[in-house]
Amino acid sequence: MSTTTVAPDTTAYTPSAETIAAVLAPGEKPRRPGPVSASLTFGWRAMLKIKHVPEQLFDVTMFPIIMTLMFTYLFGGALAGSPREYLQYLLPGIMVTSVVMITMYTGVGLNTDIEKGVFDRFRTLAVWRPAALVGMILGDVLRYVLAAVVIVGVGLVLGFRPGGGVMGVLAGIGLLVVFSFAFSWIWTWLGLILRSEKSVMGVSMLVLFPLTFLSNVFVEPLTMPGWLQAFVDVNPITHLVAAVRSVMAGAPDAGAITWVLVASAVCTAVFGALTMHRYNRK
Amino acid sequence: MAVNRTGLAVETSGLVKTFGKTRAVDGLDLAVPAGTVYGLLGPNGAGKTTAVRMLATLLRPDGGEARVFGHDLRTEADAVRTRVSLTGQYASVDEDLTGTENLILLSRLLGYRKPAARERAAQLLAAFGLTDAADRQVKKYSGGMRRRIDIAASILNTPDLLFLDEPTTGLDPRSRNQVWEIIRAVVAQGTTVLLTTQYLDEADQLAGRIAVIDEGKVIAEGTPGQLKSSIGAGTVHLRLRDAAQRPEAERILAKVLDTTVQQEADPVALTARVGGSGAAVDAAAAGSRALAELAGAGIVVDEFSLGQPSLDEVFLALTDKAARNEEKA
Numbered sequence: 001m002s003t004t005t006v007a008p009d010t011t012a013y014t015p016s017a018e019t020i021a022a023v024l025a026p027g028e029k030p031r032r033p034g035p036v037s038a039s040l041t042f043g044w045r046a047m048l049k050i051k052h053v054p055e056q057l058f059d060v061t062m063f064p065i066i067m068t069l070m071f072t073y074l075f076g077g078a079l080a081g082s083p084r085e086y087l088q089y090l091l092p093g094i095m096v097t098s099v100v101m102i103t104m105y106t107g108v109g110l111n112t113d114i115e116k117g118v119f120d121r122f123r124t125l126a127v128w129r130p131a132a133l134v135g136m137i138l139g140d141v142l143r144y145v146l147a148a149v150v151i152v153g154v155g156l157v158l159g160f161r162p163g164g165g166v167m168g169v170l171a172g173i174g175l176l177v178v179f180s181f182a183f184s185w186i187w188t189w190l191g192l193i194l195r196s197e198k199s200v201m202g203v204s205m206l207v208l209f210p211l212t213f214l215s216n217v218f219v220e221p222l223t224m225p226g227w228l229q230a231f232v233d234v235n236p237i238t239h240l241v242a243a244v245r246s247v248m249a250g251a252p253d254a255g256a257i258t259w260v261l262v263a264s265a266v267c268t269a270v271f272g273a274l275t276m277h278r279y280n281r282k
Numbered sequence: 283m284a285v286n287r288t289g290l291a292v293e294t295s296g297l298v299k300t301f302g303k304t305r306a307v308d309g310l311d312l313a314v315p316a317g318t319v320y321g322l323l324g325p326n327g328a329g330k331t332t333a334v335r336m337l338a339t340l341l342r343p344d345g346g347e348a349r350v351f352g353h354d355l356r357t358e359a360d361a362v363r364t365r366v367s368l369t370g371q372y373a374s375v376d377e378d379l380t381g382t383e384n385l386i387l388l389s390r391l392l393g394y395r396k397p398a399a400r401e402r403a404a405q406l407l408a409a410f411g412l413t414d415a416a417d418r419q420v421k422k423y424s425g426g427m428r429r430r431i432d433i434a435a436s437i438l439n440t441p442d443l444l445f446l447d448e449p450t451t452g453l454d455p456r457s458r459n460q461v462w463e464i465i466r467a468v469v470a471q472g473t474t475v476l477l478t479t480q481y482l483d484e485a486d487q488l489a490g491r492i493a494v495i496d497e498g499k500v501i502a503e504g505t506p507g508q509l510k511s512s513i514g515a516g517t518v519h520l521r522l523r524d525a526a527q528r529p530e531a532e533r534i535l536a537k538v539l540d541t542t543v544q545q546e547a548d549p550v551a552l553t554a555r556v557g558g559s560g561a562a563v564d565a566a567a568a569g570s571r572a573l574a575e576l577a578g579a580g581i582v583v584d585e586f587s588l589g590q591p592s593l594d595e596v597f598l599a600l601t602d603k604a605a606r607n608e609e610k611a
């Protein structure tokens with residue numbers, strides 16, 4: 001952290017009753033914005049924050065690159081004969097894992113953001129209530145897209161050759177982003193109910209580690225013991241990875257895709273409602 | 283300006299907010315006339331912020347009734363939100379963004395289209411003397427500039443009621459005067475201002491009426507003048523030529539005025555309150571009798587003044603009284 005220097009208030013300012021009267025003149029009050037417009041405006045706030053604090057993009061670029069390189073070379077030789085071959089299987093899964101892990105920053109970010117006075121101002125505005133949070137998540141969606149693109153880029157360099165071509169890859173990223181948007185509402189809820197940034201982090205890890213590792217990301221579940229397969233089968237990440245893998249390979253698995261879309265809708269509805277309930281009473 | 287039937291901007295009765303065992307606001311009764319500056323005066327922890335946050339729809343009341351321009355706080359929160367604005371005790375703009383970005387963001391959320399929002403932001407920055415700092419992040423602003431951008435953000439929507447929670451705490455005298463001028467200009471446009479403060483002279487300077495609150499309740503209410511006269515007829519301030527004569531002067535004053543006399547830090551100064559609470563004492567007559575006695579004893583008085591008690595004295599007297607009543611109960 002660099003110390004911020006506070007610029008001296010050099011201008012000798014004298015408030016003028018006339019100019020203040022002019023800004024308070026009861027002109028036509030504009031019509032209040034609709035839900036979409038308000039959410040996009042809050043999304044713009046998230047963009048501005050990235051512009052002013054670009055370091056926050058570090059986690060969404062470096063972390064995925066390290067994950068991809070690490071697991072490709074760690075397991076590649078042993079599990080699939082060569083890293084290049086393993087990459088064909090691993091890449092969609094590692095993309096899902098990285099992005100889903102990044103979603104937890106939504107909760108951490110909200111937990112610190114909400115303590116600042118600016119949220120008081122947002123909550124006294126007569127706009128669609130969820131807009132502030134939807135906008136924040138829309139900003140995070142940009143980070144998810146960036147992380148996914150970085151991983152696919154690294155994959156292509158290492159020899160990943162998706163059968164679905166450009167359309168398949170885009171569809172895979174699209175599915176992942178839809179799911180991550182929905183999943184983020186779990187973190188906003190936790191971000192509002194937990195006391196500190198640290199506890200949000202702790203709980204997130206506790207949820208994310210089993211969810212991402214006890215899945216079909218790294219190996220086919222067929223070699224796992226029965227009880228573990230049972231967990232892997234109900235794990236949403238498994239379905240998401242299956243869906244993303246299928247569209248990237250150019251052989252869409254309609255069942256898995258439907259599962260992902262329905263799960264996303266349910267997750268948004270349930271955790272969106274829980275989040276708003278907390279947000280309104282905060 | 284739209285005003286409801288009763289002409290009251292805020293009306294509460296028996297308003298309560300509890301946090302666990304703490305009764306932060308404990309049966310608050312307020313009636314704030316529209317178009318005036320109303321002061322909520324109280325020490326740390328009195329419940330000022332909690333009361334204001336309830337009235338600004340940020341906290342739900344646990345009991346009692348509250349109306350803002352006739353709209354029920356509980357059932358018509360959205361209608362209240364279109365009429366009010368809050369400048370919180372702590373920064374209520376985004377410190378990572380620049381002044382311009384903050385104001386454009388809020389203008390957009392109020393429904394201004396992009397060009398109009400940009401124009402409104404520039405207009406407000408100019409009115410608040412922040413044009414030079416427009417493209418600087420707010421976290422790099424000085425304390426006075428921060429307060430100004432906060433207030434600018436609060437009047438973007440031309441509110442009918444503006445809540446200012448301790449707007450001058452931590453400001454230097456010049457910045458404080460600027461904020462006072464801004465408040466006067468805002469109220470001159472017909473906006474009602476509900477101001478919380480710990481500074482008695484601030485309430486005295488700005489507010490038409492004051493509610494003194496302590497432990498979540500109103501312990502006194504009225505115009506600054508009424509509050510002052512409720513605790514005594516006036517205060518005598520003296521400065522002697524010779525510090526050595528002070529003990530003697532103190533004895534004489536105490537006898538003539540029949541009150542306790544305070545020695546100030548200044549070795550030649552003395553202060554005494556004339557007349558007890560409610561007692562109809564002619565302060566001027568008592569003062570001149572004291573002067574005559576001092577002269578008779580050969581004590582030279584360089585300065586003599588007789589004034590109304592300061593709000594500081596009012597406040598100490600009121601909170602003392604409240605504390606004593608509590609002990610009795």
Ligand SMILES: Nc1ncnc2c1ncn2[C@@H]1O[C@H](COP(=O)(O)OP(=O)(O)OP(=O)(O)O)[C@@H](O)[C@H]1O
Pocket residue numbers: 301304305306307324325326327328329330331332333371480
């Ligand atoms: N969110 C909260 N949770 C628990 N207790 C709270 C909360 N907010 C306020 N309190 C308590 O309620 C009481 C009133 O606090 P409040 O902040 O309203 O006082 P205040 O008059 O604004 O004081 P100050 O002059 O210090 O700003 C205090 O005892 C405070 O500790």
Ligand SMILES: [Mg+2]
Pocket residue numbers: 330331332371447448
């Ligand atoms: Mg306070």
